[in-house]
Amino acid sequence: xxxxxQSPQSLIIxxxxxxxxxxxxxxxxxxxxxxxxxxxxxxxxxxxxMTFSENxxxxxxxxxxxxxxxxxSSLHITASQLSxxxxxxxxxxxxxxSSYKLIFGSGTRLLVRx
Amino acid sequence: DTEVTQTPKHLxxxxxxxxxxxxxxxxGHRAMYWYKQKAKKPPELMFVYxxxxxxxxxxxxxxxxxxxxxxSLLNLHLHALQPEDSALYLCxxxxxxxxxxxxxxxxxxxxxxxx
Numbered sequence: 001x002x003x004x005x006q007s008p009q010s011l012i013i014x015x016x017x018x019x020x021x022x023x024x025x026x027x028x029x030x031x032x033x034x035x036x037x038x039x040x041x042x043x044x045x046x047x048x049x050m051t052f053s054e055n056x057x058x059x060x061x062x063x064x065x066x067x068x069x070x071x072x073s074s075l076h077i078t079a080s081q082l083s084x085x086x087x088x089x090x091x092x093x094x095x096x097x098s099s100y101k102l103i104f105g106s107g108t109r110l111l112v113r114x
Numbered sequence: 115d116t117e118v119t120q121t122p123k124h125l126x127x128x129x130x131x132x133x134x135x136x137x138x139x140x141x142g143h144r145a146m147y148w149y150k151q152k153a154k155k156p157p158e159l160m161f162v163y164x165x166x167x168x169x170x171x172x173x174x175x176x177x178x179x180x181x182x183x184x185x186s187l188l189n190l191h192l193h194a195l196q197p198e199d200s201a202l203y204l205c206x207x208x209x210x211x212x213x214x215x216x217x218x219x220x221x222x223x224x225x226x227x228x229x
């Protein structure tokens with residue numbers, strides 16, 4: 001069964017600190033992996049999208065890594081800011097029932113404290 | 115313009131009401147999606163339209179009725195909803211449905227409360 005699992009479920013860090021969020025997936029065949037940031041009650045906003053041939057992709061203070069062999073991805077946030085408080089969702093695009101679908105992880109809820 | 119616009123932002127409706135959610139994009143995307151998201155849960159796919167035709171219905175109850183009048187617009191008609199249908203309804207669009215390196219853009223959502 002296609003699954004995307006994220007850890008930790010929630011995380012509290014102090015402003016200015018770094019953190020790393022994890023994503024493991026069992027989606028096959030695999031098309032691409034995306035990280036989204038979702039503020040409470042708002043729609044998800046794309047941070048990065050990576051194909052199997054990409055190992056690292058950065059977007060400002062966000063750096064995503066992908067290991068297609070071990071089916072693991074991470075999102076590293078550098079020098080966290082209060083505005084980084086949100087849910088971070090790992091989404092894998094893969095084939096299910098003969099069509100491509102976005103398979104969502106349950107997200108990591110990040111709280112950045114002053 | 116990489117924006118998906120959803121209206122209204124908030125909606126409160128009674129169980130006997132009929133209402134519609136609207137979604138619009140002007141990126142030339144030919145795939146549009148409706149998702150339902152409950153609090154602290156990931157979005158759940160409801161419907162997919164590809165080239166203005168319904169291609170996926172994830173066994174959604176008939177009280178939800180999607181409509182795609184043209185390539186830029188997507189509606190979700192609501193009738194006789196239940197309180198458990200209260201959720202954030204998200205619209206998304208992508209260039210097509212192939213899934214190969216297609217970026218999906220989400221709207222800000224409509225917060226629906228059924229009373």
